[in-house]
Amino acid sequence: MLIGLLCALGAGLMWGLVFVAPLMLGDYPGLVLSFGRYIGFGLIALVPAFFDRQRIAALTRADWIAAIKLSFVGNILYYAALATAIQLADAPLPAMLIGTLPVIISIFSNWAPGHPSEAIAWRRLAPSLVIILAGLMLVNASELAHLDGSRSLHDYALGCFIALGALAAWTWYPIMNARHMKRHPHIRSSTWSTAQGLATLPLALAGFAAYGAYTGMGGGNYDFPLGPRPWPFIGLMLVLGLCASWLGTMLWNKASQRLPTSLAGQLIVFETLSALLYAFIWRGTIPPLPVLAGIALLCIGVMVGMRAFQQGRTASAAEAAAG
Numbered sequence: 001m002l003i004g005l006l007c008a009l010g011a012g013l014m015w016g017l018v019f020v021a022p023l024m025l026g027d028y029p030g031l032v033l034s035f036g037r038y039i040g041f042g043l044i045a046l047v048p049a050f051f052d053r054q055r056i057a058a059l060t061r062a063d064w065i066a067a068i069k070l071s072f073v074g075n076i077l078y079y080a081a082l083a084t085a086i087q088l089a090d091a092p093l094p095a096m097l098i099g100t101l102p103v104i105i106s107i108f109s110n111w112a113p114g115h116p117s118e119a120i121a122w123r124r125l126a127p128s129l130v131i132i133l134a135g136l137m138l139v140n141a142s143e144l145a146h147l148d149g150s151r152s153l154h155d156y157a158l159g160c161f162i163a164l165g166a167l168a169a170w171t172w173y174p175i176m177n178a179r180h181m182k183r184h185p186h187i188r189s190s191t192w193s194t195a196q197g198l199a200t201l202p203l204a205l206a207g208f209a210a211y212g213a214y215t216g217m218g219g220g221n222y223d224f225p226l227g228p229r230p231w232p233f234i235g236l237m238l239v240l241g242l243c244a245s246w247l248g249t250m251l252w253n254k255a256s257q258r259l260p261t262s263l264a265g266q267l268i269v270f271e272t273l274s275a276l277l278y279a280f281i282w283r284g285t286i287p288p289l290p291v292l293a294g295i296a297l298l299c300i301g302v303m304v305g306m307r308a309f310q311q312g313r314t315a316s317a318a319e320a321a322a323g
Contacts, residue, residue, distance in 0.1 A: 001306065004258030005267065007251045012270025014248030019091060019275035020282050021236055022083040028227050029220065030084030034076050035208040036233065040241025041075070042201025048194045048246070055191045056198070063187070066180050067199040074173025075200050075245070076207065081166035089159025091279055092143035095272070097163045099136045102269040102301075103129050104171050128305035132269060135297030139276065142290040178256035178264060189253030197246055266305045269298050 022033060049056050059067075085094040107129070181192065208225070215224045227233055255264055273295060280287050287295070 001259065004255045004264070005306070007255040008259070008264060008267035009270050011248045011251040011255060012268065012272075013274045014243045014251065015271040016274025016276075016278050017240060017244045018079060018082065019086065019095065020278045021240060022086040023091060023279075023282065025227075025229070025233060025236060026087060027229070028233060029211075029222055030082075030087055031080050031207070031211055032222060032227065033083045033237075034080035035204045035211065036237040037079060037240040037245065038071075038075055038200045038204035039208060040237040041197045041245035042204060042241075044238070044241050044246050045194045045197025045201070048190065049198055052188075052191055052194060055188060056195060059187070059191075059195055063180075063184070063195065064199065066176075067192075067195045068203070070173060070177055070180075071196050071200040072203055073169050074177065075196070076203055078166050078169040078173065081162050081169065085159045085163035085166060087159075088155045088162065091275075092140065093156065093159055094163040094166070095143060095275060096136075096140035097160070097167050098170065099140055099272045100133075101167065101170060102266045102272075103133050103136070104167070105174060105264075105266075105268060108171060108175060124308040125305070128266060128301045128308055130301075131297055131304055132266060132301035135294040135301060136269075136272070138290050138294030138297065139272070140294075142288055142294070143276075174252070174256070174264065174268065177253070181253055181256045185257065189257060190250050192253050193246055193250035196249060200245075263305055266302055269302055273298060 018037075021037075022028075022030065025033060028036075082094060082098065181187065181189070211222075212224045214220065215222050255267065259267070276287065276291065276295070
């Protein structure tokens with residue numbers, strides 16, 4: 001469980017980067033940021049794929065179909081929606097919705113677990129979920145106070161709607177990814193991360209080409225292909241491709257293999273914490289007291305959740321021994 005916790009923490013630190021990238025490249029459409037990030041991910045994945053080619057070749061047709069589905073929904077659709085929502089409504093509103101993921105994923109995975117042994121009694125799960133939700137509400141309430149009203153109500157409403165799409169995609173992805181990893185324990189987490197990168201590359205290239213054709217026909221005012229700031233765009237996309245996509249996915253795959261799905265769902269809270277940390281570094285400000293209090297509640301909720309699962313495992317083992 002400790003290894004799984006550390007891997008989930010590392011994945012959260014990597015994934016937090018994706019929340020500041022749309023602010024750093026605010027003059028780039030969300031779709032372009034998504035396609036660019038996953039072209040970078042796919043190109044980077046070619047290197048480990050070469051050294052891991054025997055295991056990659058051993059993947060079945062069913063594995064590749066699963067990788068394509070996961071890549072399309074959990075990678076391209078999710079980040080296109082998230083980046084667009086951040087640019088439309090600023091970071092706080094999408095963060096408020098995406099920040100509910102630990103609670104939502106835990107509820108869905110415990111309601112329909114991939115294996116009966118993963119489910120625990122709701123009375124054990126409820127305290128940690130309540131604490132995490134309270135922490136998220138504190139953090140998000142404080143963040144919403146920073147909205148400056150410079151955007152229209154239409155932009156806020158549209159950003160909220162698109163963020164709900166990102167929320168749905170990122171709820172589906174970790175649950176289905178964890179189930180595939182548990183059903184195929186022979187697949188190494190690094191191999192599966194590389195496979196998802198390879199599956200994402202043609203999807204991202206096709207989407208980027210389609211967007212280029214759209215701009216060529218007079219749609220939008222984006223300077224295709226590299227936009228107004230080519231080198232910052234290329235550099236940031238490669239950083240996201242390496243750190244937030246390949247490395248983050250590999251670490252999350254390791255965590256998914258070692259932790260119950262509903263506990264892993266709670267640990268996505270590390271992504272929210274990392275996003276807040278990077279956002280305050282980008283702003284050059286210190287988090288206010290409500291945010292610090294919310295962060296403390298989030299950490300307490302995770303620890304309570306871990307204890308609940310440890311107690312649940314101990315109780316199950318005792319019942320099995322008695323039987």
